[in-house]
Amino acid sequence: MNTFLIILTGSLVAASCGFLGCFLILRRMAMLGDAISHAILPGIVLAFLFSGSRDILPMLIGAAVIGLITVFIVQMLNQSGVKSDAAIGVTFTALFSVGVVLVSLYTQQVDLDLDCVLYGEIAYVPWDTWQLGGTDMGPRALWGVGGVFLFSLLVIGLFFKQFKLCSFDPALAAAIGIPVMLFHYLLMTLVSLTTVAAFESVGAILVVAMLVVPSATAYLLTDRLHVMLFISMGVGVLSAVLGYFLASWLDSSIAGAMTAVAGLLFLLAFLFSPRHGLISKMVARRKVQLGEA
Amino acid sequence: MNVWLALQDPNTQWVLMGCVLLGISSGVLGCFAFLRGRSLVGDALAHAALPGVCLVYLLTGSKSIGLFLIGAGVAGLLATYCITAISRHTRIKEDTSLALTLSVFFGIGIVLLTYIQHSASGNQSGLDKFLFGQAASLVFHDVITIMIVAAVLIVTTALLFKEFTLLSFDPGFGRGLGFPMGLLDGVLMLMLLMSVVIGLQAVGVVLVAAMLIAPAVTARYWTDKLGKMVILSGFFGALSGVLGTLISTQQENLPTGPTIVLSATAFFLLSLLFSPRRGVLARMVRFLSMRNKILREDVMQALYEKLEEQTKRRPTRVYYGFSGEHLAQKCGKRASAVRKAMYALQKKRYVTERSRTKEELLWTFTPDGLKEAHRLVLNQRLWDLYHMNQNQYHDLEIDVNQEELAPQLSDEELSLMLAQLSAYDLTPRLADHQGVSHLLQPSNQGGLSL
Numbered sequence A: 001m002n003t004f005l006i007i008l009t010g011s012l013v014a015a016s017c018g019f020l021g022c023f024l025i026l027r028r029m030a031m032l033g034d035a036i037s038h039a040i041l042p043g044i045v046l047a048f049l050f051s052g053s054r055d056i057l058p059m060l061i062g063a064a065v066i067g068l069i070t071v072f073i074v075q076m077l078n079q080s081g082v083k084s085d086a087a088i089g090v091t092f093t094a095l096f097s098v099g100v101v102l103v104s105l106y107t108q109q110v111d112l113d114l115d116c117v118l119y120g121e122i123a124y125v126p127w128d129t130w131q132l133g134g135t136d137m138g139p140r141a142l143w144g145v146g147g148v149f150l151f152s153l154l155v156i157g158l159f160f161k162q163f164k165l166c167s168f169d170p171a172l173a174a175a176i177g178i179p180v181m182l183f184h185y186l187l188m189t190l191v192s193l194t195t196v197a198a199f200e201s202v203g204a205i206l207v208v209a210m211l212v213v214p215s216a217t218a219y220l221l222t223d224r225l226h227v228m229l230f231i232s233m234g235v236g237v238l239s240a241v242l243g244y245f246l247a248s249w250l251d252s253s254i255a256g257a258m259t260a261v262a263g264l265l266f267l268l269a270f271l272f273s274p275r276h277g278l279i280s281k282m283v284a285r286r287k288v289q290l291g292e293a
Numbered sequence B: 001m002n003v004w005l006a007l008q009d010p011n012t013q014w015v016l017m018g019c020v021l022l023g024i025s026s027g028v029l030g031c032f033a034f035l036r037g038r039s040l041v042g043d044a045l046a047h048a049a050l051p052g053v054c055l056v057y058l059l060t061g062s063k064s065i066g067l068f069l070i071g072a073g074v075a076g077l078l079a080t081y082c083i084t085a086i087s088r089h090t091r092i093k094e095d096t097s098l099a100l101t102l103s104v105f106f107g108i109g110i111v112l113l114t115y116i117q118h119s120a121s122g123n124q125s126g127l128d129k130f131l132f133g134q135a136a137s138l139v140f141h142d143v144i145t146i147m148i149v150a151a152v153l154i155v156t157t158a159l160l161f162k163e164f165t166l167l168s169f170d171p172g173f174g175r176g177l178g179f180p181m182g183l184l185d186g187v188l189m190l191m192l193l194m195s196v197v198i199g200l201q202a203v204g205v206v207l208v209a210a211m212l213i214a215p216a217v218t219a220r221y222w223t224d225k226l227g228k229m230v231i232l233s234g235f236f237g238a239l240s241g242v243l244g245t246l247i248s249t250q251q252e253n254l255p256t257g258p259t260i261v262l263s264a265t266a267f268f269l270l271s272l273l274f275s276p277r278r279g280v281l282a283r284m285v286r287f288l289s290m291r292n293k294i295l296r297e298d299v300m301q302a303l304y305e306k307l308e309e310q311t312k313r314r315p316t317r318v319y320y321g322f323s324g325e326h327l328a329q330k331c332g333k334r335a336s337a338v339r340k341a342m343y344a345l346q347k348k349r350y351v352t353e354r355s356r357t358k359e360e361l362l363w364t365f366t367p368d369g370l371k372e373a374h375r376l377v378l379n380q381r382l383w384d385l386y387h388m389n390q391n392q393y394h395d396l397e398i399d400v401n402q403e404e405l406a407p408q409l410s411d412e413e414l415s416l417m418l419a420q421l422s423a424y425d426l427t428p429r430l431a432d433h434q435g436v437s438h439l440l441q442p443s444n445q446g447g448l449s450l
Helices: A002-026 A030-039 A041-051 A056-079 A084-105 A114-119 A122-127 A140-158 A160-168 A170-175 A180-202 A204-221 A225-250 A254-272 A278-292 B003-008 B010-035 B041-060 B065-089 B094-119 B125-132 B140-159 B161-169 B171-176 B181-203 B205-220 B226-249 B256-274 B280-313 B324-331 B335-347 B367-388 B411-423
Strands: A129-132 A135-139 B351-356 B361-365
Touching: A002 A030, A002 A140, A002 A160, A002 A180, A002 A204, A002 A225, A002 A254, A030 A041, A030 A056, A030 A084, A030 A180, A030 A204, A030 B094, A041 A056, A041 A084, A041 A180, A056 A084, A056 A140, A056 A180, A084 B205, A084 B256, A135 A140, A140 A160, A140 A180, A160 A170, A160 A180, A160 A225, A170 A180, A180 A204, A204 A225, A204 A254, A204 B094, A225 A254, A225 B094, A254 A278, A254 B094, B003 B010, B003 B226, B010 B041, B010 B140, B010 B161, B010 B181, B010 B205, B010 B226, B010 B256, B041 B065, B041 B094, B041 B181, B041 B205, B065 B094, B065 B140, B065 B181, B140 B161, B140 B181, B161 B171, B161 B181, B161 B226, B171 B181, B181 B205, B181 B256, B205 B226, B205 B256, B226 B256, B256 B280, B280 B324, B280 B335, B280 B361, B280 B367, B324 B335, B324 B361, B335 B351, B361 B367, B367 B411
Parallel strands: none
Antiparallel strands: A129 A135, B351 B361
16 A cells, blocks of 8 residues: 555656646756756745644745746846856755755754755655544645646646647747746746645655656657657656666665656667657668668 | 854864865856856756765775765766767757756666665765765865865866867867867866866755856856956855855854855845946946936927927917927827926036926027937938938948947938938928027027027
8 A cells, every 4th residue: 555655646746747847848948847846945944934834735835936936036037148057057056055054054943854855755655644634634745746736737738728839939829919928937836836745755856857857758759749748647657656666676765766767768768769769760861871872 | 153263173274275175166167167058067967976976885885085086977977978969869958958867867876875875884974975065074185185176177277278268159160270179078077077076075966056157157247258257256156165164154053055155146146236237237227327318319309399390380480499298298208207308408408498388397409409409300310211211221331230320421421311301301400500599599588589
């Protein structure tokens, strides 16, 4: 049962990240996912300090707010002439530092271990349960991640066309009257929410990996956005399942192993993807050369 | 604890020295990374170092910083290779391949690290300190290592300065000159990697990236010269090192890495706001003064054209000038803005208040003002003419970004354009040489007469 819960949580994280990640990499904002997942640390700590509890709701709000602030600051710096990569780098490292300082100053009050934040301990998910009126409702993280997953599924589902157009051709989208900035921030809100829901249970690194790796894999396997979304989710879930078994075999971090498996799957796609793979391109080139000869 | 007292502590002195050296070397190298558009490479390399360090530990079982450097270096090189290979061979963009490599390497590193922690002899405790950074734990031996590496980095940068400059601004040109640009790029990457690796121990994985970015971006605000930028960036890096270390001694539990980064960020923010040419404040001042200037010019033009209409319609009538409201209507600005502009123009002695009707102030030009307005209107109309008939004028060498058109023309060209202007009946009518200006002088009746 615990195994199942862990794998389920991991899969949900992977699926919701993989799903949002597709939009991120299409909009060339892959590093923004990384930035958000580090930058929301102060939001989480502040939410802890203010609410005095580890409830998921204040943390979600705190992190989503800081996540949006991060995106906003990056945009502002960019507009005032800082290159976008430098803007991202300055912003998230500064916010992360603030978070680390807060954690260090209030270590007694905050039950938040830095190592834990970075690696995440998905193995503890089944024990950290949620009580409602005396009944055990199951793992807290599962509720959080599942809730956010359904929410982002709903939002993206409702506005699929808008998101699609904004990803591929923001200028056209703006021209036909789609509020591009609104959807940009909406997407970023979803990323922040997903990140924080997954953060405590699986750690920053799995979130970053799952935002980028499965969607990049999917990007190599298809040319259609909705197919890409499904492949990305599938790759994410597969990495979660295989990663769990790898981790229990090696007796190592589950989140890390899930990431490693995702990396391996990407490598496979990189080499063998039917149209974009390295090997298949080589074969195709060979065929052309033979044909000429 | 008193700052001075803290400085007496030999341990603090070592930490301070280490952090200053780190600040200088990452500041200097950060400039080139920044200019190459690779600010985040430091972040990727720092994450990628983890599996390297873990593997070295697994293989040798020792915790020597020298071996860790080698392990981290090899892993970093591999990561660099992956990043370039992925973006070269597929349609995946550079930022995605960066994020991808970073997270996969770090994931593998975490697997190895936890594998070591769960299986090992229990002697691995220094490993995560090495990775997550603890400047306070720097000892004499580490500082010596940092010193050597930093010295090598700074000297190499000085020696290869010209080549790196080429690499940063125009690698294609450099290749044309016969410099091995690929090799130089590799050397630069290797140097970045070294500065990242020595930084890891002091400030940790995430923050080592900041030390590469923040001082460089800060320095960019103060100069346009690469040489100055590199020196300034090293200076800001060193200053952040000093400030961060000192702040962290003031409070227990305050880790050094983040305080260094926050100091660097503070310098960045100050520069962002206050730097004399590119700062937000300076630009805002420039923007506002430009806006006021344009407003004044628009108002003058409106007043000029109003007068012009009047003289055209009733050449002999005595008139009194125009109220702010009238002019606001003419040029489509708010009346309050027009009034403000009028007072500013009055200070410059371009306009004067003619008289008051019951409730309003009427404005008209002084001779100087009329001259100036004539110049403005003529310039505006010449530009309009130029833009309307651009095909006719494409022999003229005109820089459309310059404000004034007439000084860019030869006398011949100008008289040609003026002739055309009068053909459109657009010649500004009220001008000095037509003897208009004296008519604008206050007459005894207190009005204008023509």
